[in-house]
Amino acid sequence: MSCKCSQQCDIDVMSDPLVLSADPSHPANLIPELCTVFYNNGWVTGTGGGISIRNAEGDKVYIAPSGVQKERMVPENMFVMDYASEEYLRVPQITKKPSACTPLFMSAFKMRGAGACIHTHSQSAVMCTLLFGDEFRISNIEQIKALPKITEAGNLGFFDELVIPIIENTAHEEDLADSLQEAIRNYPGATAVLVRRHGIYVWGETVWKAKVYNEAIDYLLELAVKMRQAGIPTTCGVGEEKKYLKY
Amino acid sequence: MSCKCSQQCDIDVMSDPLVLSADPSHPANLIPELCTVFYNNGWVTGTGGGISIRNAEGDKVYIAPSGVQKERMVPENMFVMDYASEEYLRVPQITKKPSACTPLFMSAFKMRGAGACIHTHSQSAVMCTLLFGDEFRISNIEQIKALPKITEAGNLGFFDELVIPIIENTAHEEDLADSLQEAIRNYPGATAVLVRRHGIYVWGETVWKAKVYNEAIDYLLELAVKMRQAGIPTTCGVGEEKKYLKY
Amino acid sequence: MSCKCSQQCDIDVMSDPLVLSADPSHPANLIPELCTVFYNNGWVTGTGGGISIRNAEGDKVYIAPSGVQKERMVPENMFVMDYASEEYLRVPQITKKPSACTPLFMSAFKMRGAGACIHTHSQSAVMCTLLFGDEFRISNIEQIKALPKITEAGNLGFFDELVIPIIENTAHEEDLADSLQEAIRNYPGATAVLVRRHGIYVWGETVWKAKVYNEAIDYLLELAVKMRQAGIPTTCGVGEEKKYLKY
Amino acid sequence: MSCKCSQQCDIDVMSDPLVLSADPSHPANLIPELCTVFYNNGWVTGTGGGISIRNAEGDKVYIAPSGVQKERMVPENMFVMDYASEEYLRVPQITKKPSACTPLFMSAFKMRGAGACIHTHSQSAVMCTLLFGDEFRISNIEQIKALPKITEAGNLGFFDELVIPIIENTAHEEDLADSLQEAIRNYPGATAVLVRRHGIYVWGETVWKAKVYNEAIDYLLELAVKMRQAGIPTTCGVGEEKKYLKY
Known part of the structure; x- marks a missing residue:
């Protein structure tokens, strides 16, 4: 599957259950949706700002990448971290560098x-x-x-x-x-x-x-x-x- | 039927003729529509503000709940009050507390x-x-x-x-x-x-x-x-x- | 056909070739479209402002009614005037009073x-x-x-x-x-x-x-x-x- | 094929591979999309401003026409220039005058x-x-x-x-x-x-x-x-x- 995002990561992205969900309230879906709202507020233009959401179980942390256009993110752009160990479970193709x-x-x-x-x-x-x-x-x-x-x-x-x-x-x-x-x-x-x-x-x-x-x-x-x-x-x-x- | 709203009320909502109508000018449909307009005006951000509409017959009062995101309401979130007796005909799942x-x-x-x-x-x-x-x-x-x-x-x-x-x-x-x-x-x-x-x-x-x-x-x-x-x-x-x- | 507008004119509106056209650049279509743009600019809130467009032939004048919500108009709400005689060819149901x-x-x-x-x-x-x-x-x-x-x-x-x-x-x-x-x-x-x-x-x-x-x-x-x-x-x-x- | 734009160029436009592409990141698609964003920012109202994008190969330059409504452009409105020779490969119907x-x-x-x-x-x-x-x-x-x-x-x-x-x-x-x-x-x-x-x-x-x-x-x-x-x-x-x- 080819990445849908417009941030120049034209690398193939494999289906990834950590970030792909039909539930609109899944953190990987909410982060892009809310970042578009924040962009329209003028809060995160020019790649500024960010957001992180823990899943309902609390054992995983979803983090928007930094340095990317916040209003054009897709679920595949998310970092996922294990809450307890603080180790990355997933690093997106768009940027390898975790958000500062x-x-x-x-x-x-x-x-x-x-x-x-x-x-x-x-x-x-x-x-x-x-x-x-x-x-x-x-x-x-x-x-x-x-x-x-x-x-x-x-x-x-x-x-x-x-x-x-x-x-x-x-x-x-x-x-x-x-x-x-x-x-x-x-x-x-x-x-x-x-x-x-x-x-x-x-x-x-x-x-x-x-x-x-x-x-x-x-x-x-x-x-x-x-x-x-x-x-x-x-x-x-x-x-x-x-x-x-x-x- | 599962509630469509994004306000964390994941309780089942039964079909309710008091608030479910195909008519876009029904108060339970108008309140969410207008609150989105008001949100975009900056009038009701941060759950602030509210609105109440009487139905065409004038015997019922529809009231937006307070303390909820005004731009993300659905008809099922509405309070309905009997105009004459001022008694609640319907209390939504999202909050039991009538709007102040x-x-x-x-x-x-x-x-x-x-x-x-x-x-x-x-x-x-x-x-x-x-x-x-x-x-x-x-x-x-x-x-x-x-x-x-x-x-x-x-x-x-x-x-x-x-x-x-x-x-x-x-x-x-x-x-x-x-x-x-x-x-x-x-x-x-x-x-x-x-x-x-x-x-x-x-x-x-x-x-x-x-x-x-x-x-x-x-x-x-x-x-x-x-x-x-x-x-x-x-x-x-x-x-x-x-x-x-x-x- | 029932009127589609949200301005409380629930009277039946007959199909009217003066204002009903599939062409998006027809004046009766353009006026509602542009008034929504103007409303979002803050130029015509609270029913203020207005617009009038002559048709391509120049023999007819289309006029938005005054006193109505400019962002919620439909083609059926338009006045149409004969350019030469300045007589109304069409008065909408929503208001009989021509725009001042x-x-x-x-x-x-x-x-x-x-x-x-x-x-x-x-x-x-x-x-x-x-x-x-x-x-x-x-x-x-x-x-x-x-x-x-x-x-x-x-x-x-x-x-x-x-x-x-x-x-x-x-x-x-x-x-x-x-x-x-x-x-x-x-x-x-x-x-x-x-x-x-x-x-x-x-x-x-x-x-x-x-x-x-x-x-x-x-x-x-x-x-x-x-x-x-x-x-x-x-x-x-x-x-x-x-x-x-x-x- | 009739031109889809609303800028009064009602002349027939032939299918043109230089500007017609199903790829949303093609310069001829991106320019109209981004100009709508810029218009909503208040940056290019009243036909002001402009944008030019080189294609991925770098051998062609796509240029928005000047004097046209920036939020209502379509790919057919683009100028295309050969990067090396600076000669126009394509002049749109909407205006023959290259952007200043x-x-x-x-x-x-x-x-x-x-x-x-x-x-x-x-x-x-x-x-x-x-x-x-x-x-x-x-x-x-x-x-x-x-x-x-x-x-x-x-x-x-x-x-x-x-x-x-x-x-x-x-x-x-x-x-x-x-x-x-x-x-x-x-x-x-x-x-x-x-x-x-x-x-x-x-x-x-x-x-x-x-x-x-x-x-x-x-x-x-x-x-x-x-x-x-x-x-x-x-x-x-x-x-x-x-x-x-x-x-």
Whole structure:
């Protein structure tokens, strides 16, 4: 069977049960589908960003290759890793080089039991790392309620403050692992880490939760840029919701 | 029959005449279709927002579940309520918890005879609640003519002022009902209510009117943000259309 | 045959050779197709805007109804007018009220021999009518070369100034006809007229030229808003292209 | 066979093996497909921009016609040129006039061995030519790593500075060839050239590389406009990543 992808890997691909499934919710099918959504959001243009999903059984990790067009992937392009041994069960034809994001995805899986981790180069994420210091903070916005408390059951409330740590970027993506892990340890309530001048990592219990968290956080990052531009602080005390009105 | 949705409700769904219809204008078909449009507008990302439609006979209310991905719903995900008794005729498998928006949707139905009510987290709506005090006001913009007078037949004119009340947000969405109802009473000409740092509720006689009003209002909210950013007031007297030109 | 449209006109529609054609370039097919494109551009949301196309023979005028959702029209929704007598050959079931834009479309047809005229509520158009006085002017931008000279053969050059007259809006759209016609007379080189706080009318020899002109003009209007926001004049003399650089 | 295109060339088109291929990666199929993507990006609206691709053998050059709607092209609309002799093997019915971009595309092919060259009127590109002097410079942004070093193997690093020369526009596009070639000579590490008040030319070893480079560069141009707007320099020294934070 000839590869269907448009990424110049014209090598024959054998039928591979690890990535070929008729089930649309199989990780190897979901990754290409969701990456097209993320591409249309402007989150993964120019081959930027990535995603990793664990299978339902949790024993395998599916990873999008880096350096390829995210909106033009096919299931055959996926890396598959054994969760326990961290050994590759499958390396795609399109690129032999595992994604530099892999240790970061694994940090979310191992430290938080995440089922999926999404990495984007969202411009709102990058702009917030230029507008905020070591933490992104926002409160008193309804959309915050889409995000989990993590340290206890349930979601954040309207008056709660969402705090996302911002770590410094490194020359090589894999070198981010230490500071990402440190941030995960220091912010037990965080479900995301921003990377200065780079983008964001968002994870969740399942792929759908990770996607919803990413959408809700990106909405808040975009709104925060607009609030700062209008001279409105992104946090305020209870009862101060009208304090900074611009009228 | 296995559920077609991608929201992790893998429970068997029996054929259900309340939500299964070949008619594309059936509320259970329209809600998923319109929510995809709203998602692409950025109005309901991250599970935010919602919509409720009454059937043509007016005796049933269809309500999108909250906390689910709005662009990935199927008819089987809908709640159905008896309009008169306000008792649930159907609770979907995807979530047992009725939408917290339900009392707000019902307020528009009961107090105004609305046929549909749309709730979005539109960023233009949220920004306007940060830029305006207790009312959003705009005049002398053609798009205003898409909106109804309500208190009498016909639509607003170009020189009329569109006024949308802004109410304060509450910790729990259902607690908004009192102030929403008060705003509906105090603004008999309004077809929408803004909620500070949260979003907007827009209703109409039919689902299509509600959609058109929502689009026209969101256009005006977006324009108002741009006008404020450029230092141009959003209202002006007749004959003052050129007063604030920036040339 | 039951009407396919989603605009609540559930009345039976008889097969009508004036609007039913298998040819995708028939005006009754093109108008719905292009209005969907314009809707996705944000030009005709909330039922705003419109379009009129003359048939290839030039003896008939097809007009989109006003007050209906522009992205959900079907050929059966079209008005058809006899070009010479200006009498309606066909009134659609969806609305009996001819579009208030009709006299404006006819002005472009009769005074300029246009084959199509597009009306949008583009936010960039409205913003430019708030930022410019009685004329929109831009020069030394490559995209200007997509626009025709009109008064002589060929297109504008890079160093030419594009001038679009801005007329004042009126309470009723049909009352714009006089000032639109005056603008057409006074600006023989214009292929468009801006209407303050309202939108824009753009016409061309054919529907495709009108569409291309509208896209090119809207690109320039959007760019002009950004230039003004950055403090850069939209016109400059030859050799002054670097005079206003912000570095 | 009648032409399928919607660009008013209703002349019969004979089956032509130069442009008719069942292979989706054939240049005559890829050009229309990619131009639709670029149109949706806002890069080639109003007939602006263009693209040229060499075939896999490298002996033929496929060129999109200028002055036509880029999102509505079909393979029959393509020019085909012999790479060695620069003579046209095929002139389409839609326009006899070769694209004025041809000498610019050929410069990238001949001087750099490029396999494809993309030209857009991206507003972010135009804005950057109004905000920067003779060079666009950006550093310390992750997305830079999608771009090649050219002068040696591998891609730029996070701390490297991306430099894109900006040349002055000319009245006629073909007159840009001299200064474009000079810029290519003077900037051996560049894979793109910005043209003041006009747009950008981006090339790559293959069409996919050219597309990825264009996306990555446009992301950086868009980000640069936002950074300037927020008062943040687009370059900084190593260790200065937090120097210009706006908090």
